[in-house]
């Protein structure tokens with residue numbers, strides 16, 4: 001039976017010359033969960049993952065796997081599975097030999113190698129392709145060989161660097177489910193890198209949002225989406241309407257145009273500089289004759305996406321809000337229509353802006 | 359629909375007809391001396407001229423001639439040893455240059471390729487002047503050293519080009535799967551650059567085998583190479599044996615090329 | 631930079647390999663590089679240096695080299711009309727060989743790269759095989775073709791055109807034709823490398839903008855390949871200057887070139903110091919060609 005381990009990063013730093021790729025990151029990854037490192041290009045996701053695997057040396061800090069300090073343990077003794085973005089399959093070997101490689105390095109008897117390779121290829125639904133050359137596989141099949149190769153040795157944890165970014169959209173959706181499924185079945189601690197927020201939200205137990213070599217926020221997908229702790233996270237994960245203003249400590253805030261907004265229940269006591277985030281899908285567009293409550297605005301433009309329609313509405317104070325609506329509800333809407341906007345106060349979220357913020 | 363001749367010619371021209379014919383003429387221009395050697399070698403008479411019959415007797419003469427066979431032994435041995443030495447050392451050098459930065463890297467890399475631009479005669483005289491006082495001139499070692507120097511650039515260039523396009527994450531994958539550095543080198547790196555190594559070896563062997571300009575200064579009585587023997591035969595007493603020898607050389611090169619193209623393909627072998 | 635280990639592309643070699651080599655980096659590099667460095671030093675740099683040194687010495691009456699510095703060999707070379715004429719002729723021949731090889735080579739390379747003929751690999755082998763067979767065999771073949779009663783003249787004679795024997799043997803024309811054929815493969819390979827690197831999108835774009843095939847070639851392909859043509863010309867010129875096999879077997883004693891002159895000075899005249907001086911002249915002219923090309927190429931950038 002494989003060990004299910006935790007992974008702990010203690011204040012790790014990685015500098016490349018003058019570039020601080022990873023800047024004092026401390027994190028704990030709990031056993032058996034799937035973590036997603038999410039962030040824009042160049043923020044240090046790959047570097048973090050490579051440091052955990054041992055492929056990258058730390059500038060400072062330490063890494064613990066299952067309570068053991070592995071900072072100075074070389075890659076090949078760390079016993080972690082790694083899936084590379086470009087798969088890095090061995091082009092001069094068959095599928096079977098690719099998968100068997102790790103077992104051979106561990107000197108398993110050949111009968112055991114055979115059964116394990118079979119089982120592992122079965123797990124990723126590639127039975128029957130044992131003798132194929134790597135060149136003769138499609139992108140999705142290569143991706144699954146890489147996964148099987150990483151899993152067959154029953155590593156202590158699985159590290160995936162943008163494993164799905166080279167696949168087309170349909171296949172990507174399919175593979176998301178498969179990876180999640182396998183991970184749950186094996187109960188293996190998994191860290192996956194992506195810069196695709198949908199992927200992160202749909203797959204993760206917990207998301208680690210990174211920016212500029214720093215961790216912005218750690219939390220469940222719902223935490224990250226509903227309760228971002230910073231403007232960066234609010235913008236980066238999902239679309240957001242951000243309204244900056246001053247909270248007065250008695251349950252409401254005023255923006256620069258003088259418009260009043262009520263704060264959600266859990267933030268009523270806030271005061272000082274704040275930003276309110278309202279997700280476009282949380283706003284409803286209502287006929288101005290039907291309600292008296294709500295914000296007045298004029299439709300500026302709308303864009304049709306099939307199941308949804310994106311509408312931009314200009315409020316009376318001059319602020320533009322973007323709204324995602326069910327396309328059926330706003331059928332027949334036209335630019336210039338006068339409308340009322342309605343959202344539940346508690347669906348909004350308020351972020352305190354530190355005073356030194358630009 | 360019938361096209362006028364003029365139009366048809368024009369179309370043919372657009373499809374590159376003229377260029378095709380012209381290019382094929384150029385390829386023939388390149389190969390014609392080899393074709394001539396083939397024709398001459400089947401002459402039943404003892405003169406070098408257009409054959410009036412067909413006979414393979416000069417191949418028999420060649421294979422039974424001790425001085426020719428000795429030259430083939432010397433050439434094959436020295437070229438093979440030199441190719442091996444050039445391969446091992448050139449590969450280490452190319453490997454170091456693709457993976458590390460060090461102070462003399464630029465100058466050394468230029469130096470390693472520069473024998474390609476030095477006239478063979480110049481290097482030959484230089485080696486003669488150095489080796490003669492050491493009295494190793496005329497030995498097999500002298501030939502091997504000289505051939506290694508002239509073939510190392512081919513190895514450095516070919517293997518360097520192979521390593522430059524080599525995807526290193528494959529090595530990293532092996533490390534994450536539990537292979538140590540040495541296992542990774544032998545099981546992953548080496549097999550993956552093998553085509554480059556093979557084509558470098560074949561090129562090195564063939565160039566050493568065909569070299570005259572350096573070898574002519576360094577051969578001794580017991581170490582006459584095939585090109586040197588051919589050269590002296592051509593200068594003094596030409597007969598169809600030499601045509602047979604030329605054909606044997608063509609055969610050796612063809613075999614090397616066939617092995618190479620079978621194993622790695624013509625484009626890889628010649629780096630296209 | 632705090633990490634001195636880096637790969638060729640300037641990106642630092644990172645990770646495990648860097649770890650592995652860090653402690654032993656100096657030792658590792660030395661071990662990998664020194665065999666080739668030593669080989670080059672002792673069988674290339676030192677011999678050429680000795681050659682340079684010997685060219686400034688002279689020989690006594692018994693032919694032994696005396697350690698007295700003299701410019702005599704070079705003075706003799708540049709005051710003797712025969713030596714000068716030989717040098718001039720070698721440069722002239724090299725020039726025409728280069729012209730011919732580049733012209734023909736460009737057509738063949740263009741054909742192979744842009745027309746991608748079905749027999750591409752076969753043609754590639756046809757191009758390379760003669761090089762691999764070696765210059766002696768090729769010179770022999772040309773000798774058989776070019777003699778007064780060689781295959782070309784025999785053929786003409788059979789066609790009834792035999793009144794005028796075509797003279798190739800012992801002429802500069804013969805050397806130029808045979809040498810161009812000898813150096814053509816290298817030129818083709820270099821030019822193929824250059825043409826392969828031209829992005830076909832440029833040519834497509836020119837055509838899409840209404841340029842005819844010829845204009846697209848003149849305004850796009852040709853200019854983009856000119857630097858490669860320059861490099862190929864220099865290499866071809868250098869090699870043509872050092873022509874030996876063809877010069878001896880086609881030109882004979884009547885069309886003396888400079889590389890055979892070196893050989894004769896040493897092997898027949900036993901005039902080692904003079905031979906070394908002539909070799910130095912050959913080397914210097916070759917290097918000057920390369921340097922001129924380098925400067926021309928750099929100033930264009």
Ligand SMILES: Nc1ncnc2c1ncn2[C@@H]1O[C@H](COP(=O)(O)OP(=O)(O)OP(=O)(O)O)[C@@H](O)[C@H]1O
Nearest residue numbers: 016021040041042043044045046047195641642644
């Ligand atoms: N080997 C290296 N040498 C120098 N700089 C590097 C190296 N590897 C990464 N960097 C730099 O470190 C920073 C972080 O890179 P990293 O690859 O971790 O980003 P990432 O978050 O994975 O981005 P992406 O989403 O584009 O893959 C970048 O600025 C990058 O340029």
Ligand SMILES: [Mg+2]
Nearest residue numbers: 045046047161
């Ligand atoms: Mg990355």
